Amino acid sequence: MSDVNRLPRRTRIKFCGLTRIEDVAVACALGVDAVGFVFAERSKRRVSPAQVAPLREALDPFVASVALFMDNDAATVREVIDTVRPTILQFHGDEDDAFCASFGLPYLKAVAMGGEGARADDLGARYARATGFLFDSHAAGQVGGSGHAFDWTRIPRDCPRPWLLAGGLHPDNVFEAIRATYCWGVDVSSGIESAPGEKDAAKMHRFVEAVRRADAAVGTIATHDAL
Numbered sequence: 001m002s003d004v005n006r007l008p009r010r011t012r013i014k015f016c017g018l019t020r021i022e023d024v025a026v027a028c029a030l031g032v033d034a035v036g037f038v039f040a041e042r043s044k045r046r047v048s049p050a051q052v053a054p055l056r057e058a059l060d061p062f063v064a065s066v067a068l069f070m071d072n073d074a075a076t077v078r079e080v081i082d083t084v085r086p087t088i089l090q091f092h093g094d095e096d097d098a099f100c101a102s103f104g105l106p107y108l109k110a111v112a113m114g115g116e117g118a119r120a121d122d123l124g125a126r127y128a129r130a131t132g133f134l135f136d137s138h139a140a141g142q143v144g145g146s147g148h149a150f151d152w153t154r155i156p157r158d159c160p161r162p163w164l165l166a167g168g169l170h171p172d173n174v175f176e177a178i179r180a181t182y183c184w185g186v187d188v189s190s191g192i193e194s195a196p197g198e199k200d201a202a203k204m205h206r207f208v209e210a211v212r213r214a215d216a217a218v219g220t221i222a223t224h225d226a227l
C-alpha cells in the first residue's frame, strides 16, 4: 500500500456531562470533537434544556453537541431537540432502534458493559439505524458517569459502526486504552472533573494531550477503503 493512502490516526474525543459555559470554552479551545449534555433523570450532571441552550450556542463550528438520555419519554427528548438543537442523540437505557430513530436525528446507542447481563451481541441488527455505539462501564439499568472502567476484552470485535470507549478513562490511562482497544473515539466525564459536572481545565488539557500522544504512537490509519 502506498503512503498516499495512509494518514495519521486521529481518535475522536467527546467530553461528557458539561454544565458550565467556561468548560465548553476550554473544550472548544482544546479541539475536542463533541461535548455531551446529560438529560437522564437520575444523573448527578443532569441539566435542563434551558440551561444548555446558551452552552450549545457557545460551541465553535464543527464541535458536535450530544444530548444524552436514559429511558426519558419522547416528549422530553423532543423538548430537548427543540430547545438545544443537538447534533446527535445518545441513548443509555432500554430504548429500541425504533424509538431512537424516531426523532429524525443521528443517534449513538450506549451499550452497558458492566454487570452480568451485558449484551453486546448483534448490535447491527438490534440497532440498524445507529450511527455508532458507545461501550460504557455501567450495568444495564444503572446510570453512567461512574468513573469505573470495564473489561475491554469484552468489546465485540465485529462492531458494525464506529464506536467510542467510555467508563473510567482519565489522563493517565487513556493512552493505554487507545493502544489496547484501537477505538474510534473516547468519551470521558469523571476523569476530567473536580466535582460532578464541573470540569477541570488542567485535566481536560492533559487528557487531550494523552490522546494525541497515543495517536502518534499507534500510528496511521489506512484510508484506501474509505476513498
Ligand SMILES: O=C(O)c1ccccc1NCC(=O)[C@H](O)[C@H](O)COP(=O)(O)O
Residues within 6 Å of the ligand: 016, 017, 036, 038, 040, 042, 043, 044, 045, 046, 068, 069, 070, 092, 136, 137, 142, 143, 144, 145, 146, 147, 148, 166, 167, 168, 169, 187, 188, 189, 190, 191
Ligand atoms: O454521566 C452521567 O451522570 C450519566 C447518567 C446517566 C446515563 C449516562 C450518563 N453518562 C454517560 C457518560 O457520559 C459516560 O458514562 C461517561 O462518559 C463515562 O463516564 P466516566 O466513567 O465518568 O468517564
